[in-house]
Amino acid sequence: MNRTTVSLIAGTAALAAVTGFATLSSPRAADTARTAAELPVERTSLLCPSPSTSDIAETSYTSFTPVTKDAGSGGTAELQAAAEESDGKSKSKGKGKKPGKPVLEPQEPGKPATGDTSGGDAPALVGTAEGKFAPGWTVQETTEVAAGSGRGLQGVNCSAPDTEFWFPGVSTAADRTDYVHLTNPDDSAAVVDIELYGKDGALDSTLGEGITVAPHSSDPILLSTLTEEKQENLTVHVNVRSGRVGAAVQALDDKLGGDWLAASTDPSGSLVLPGIPKDATAVRLIAFTPSDSDADLKVQLASPSGLITPAGNETLHVKAGMTTSADLGDVTRGEAGSLVLTPTDTSVPVVAALRVVRGKGDDQETAFIPATRPLGTRATVADNSAKGTTLSLTAPTRAATVKVTASAGSEGGEAVSKTFTLKAGTTQNVAAPTPTGLKGTYALTVEHVSGGPVYGARTLAVTEEGVPGFTIQTLPDDRGMVAVPEADQDLSVLQK
Secondary structure (H helix, E strand, O other), X not given: XXXXXXXXXXXXXXXXXXXXXXXXXXXXXXXXXXXXXXXXXXXXXXXXXXXXXXXXXXXXXXXXXXXXXXXXXXXXXXXXXXXXXXXXXXXXXXXXXOOOOOOEOOOOOOOXXXXXXXXXXXXXXXXXXXXXHOOOOEEXXXXXXXXXXXXXXXXXXXXXXXXXXXXXXXXXXXXXXXXXXXXXXXXXXXXXXXXXXXXXXXXXXXXXXXXXXXXXXXXXXXXXXXXXXXXXXXXXXXXXXXXXXXXXXXXXXXXXEEEEEOOOOOOEOOEEEEEEOXXXXXXXXXXXXXXXXXXXXXXXXXXXXEEEOOXXXXXXXXXXXXXXXEEEEOOOOOOOEEEEEEEOOOOOOEEEEXXXXXXXXXXXXXXXXXXXXXXXXXXXXXXXXXXXXXXXXXXXOOOEEEEEEEOOOOOEXXXXXEEEEEOOOEEEEEOOOOOEEEEOOEEEEEEEEEEOOOEEEEEEEEEEOXXXXXXXXXXXXXXXXXXXXXXXXXXXXXXX
């Protein structure tokens, strides 16, 4: 093997360990993929949006990295404010502070680290983890707002930068104030297009084109400023022309509280939306297809006893390029549930989300559940408490076994694990373990042991003055491991 071939293999392995992606353009690439080794990623980035403009908001951040075999002994992780150095081209006024002392600095994998802010001037955060802190790194942003528009509990998993996002479930109606937060972690400006799709197709607007997000900055874009149309059920498409950003939607309702809407998983013919609270009083499904063809979907609820077809909502027809919604009412009827969408005939890619309401009358609060990826090998969610945490898991197609580990507490306690078996087509609110001698908050890590794909979500709930505040985060695969071609594979085909 010559030096050129060796260098190619070494470079590919290094790239994969850092970015989570590797490929070789050769006739033997398929064979290499089948025998590839899995290694922990060596570096990862997460972006947290600016939490709230309310002066009475209180925000906490919880960072956690699961202990990962072969992750090495060195490394660091930190979250700090994104610098707000506007170049005058941004379409909104971002708030924040230049980088300074990190909001939090985890000390070791396996134990949560916490930080907090108060008031309405909290900045967006940029985080980087390296070495042993990178594989499966998770950061939760949780905000309590006591009163005003969007009051209640707002939570979001800080996300990795990307180049495309879909958000079904946004609104420009008079009683909603929705912002899409764009955070640029890089040294060069990002250029972003924001497209809005309603019940009749694309909304006429040029104000969302060519939005410049300055380096190391974050911009909250008020969606109602991009169009004069007032519609309750919309889909937002964020497309990054150059650079990359983190994106999340903050949806604030005058009467129904508010929460963060995370991006739906990539458009797909079949989707799972896990973890509908069993006491949900109203559930709305919002779906959109970017395809040129209409989509016809079979709607099912994965309940504790199996798949159920909701009466009156057996199917959903989604017109090409148009947003469709359906009110499902109290679809769970007091039991744990997850929504499963599958094509009735030809598969057409779709994105979807649920708006979920708990409570009645003046004591109502809202959260969102986007369609999500399966948990894959492992998924983690942080900022759990001894009371008020519900872990919901569903196996929509085949029975599966998972291992759930409660980490040590942020202020004390020992990790505990428990194994669960899920029947095919069911959803269970599992009795997740809590750390022995818990003090502070803890993380839950779910590992796939055997069987079919598993989807999950975690609900945090608090009650303040009778108002049932809650927030829901899904549990997609943490992408902490990456397949890397074995160095001893015969790649002589690459030689010239």
